[in-house]
Amino acid sequence: MSVIIILMIASILVAGGFLIAFLVSAKNGQFDDEYGPPVRMLYDDTTTEEKK
Numbered sequence: 001m002s003v004i005i006i007l008m009i010a011s012i013l014v015a016g017g018f019l020i021a022f023l024v025s026a027k028n029g030q031f032d033d034e035y036g037p038p039v040r041m042l043y044d045d046t047t048t049e050e051k052k
Helices: 002-029 036-043
Strands: none
Touching: none
16 A cells, blocks of 8 residues: 555656656747748648649
8 A cells, every 4th residue: 555655656756847847948948939930831731632
């Protein structure tokens, strides 16, 4: 029974660590994409109508 408690505490600590890492990286601008939106229209994947 004590193993379950230890595993729960360990999983909460790991999840908290990932949450802190995510918040720090989001605050530092890690997920800001300044290049993608301007060139997104250049790489459009839509297909043209097939000629019959």
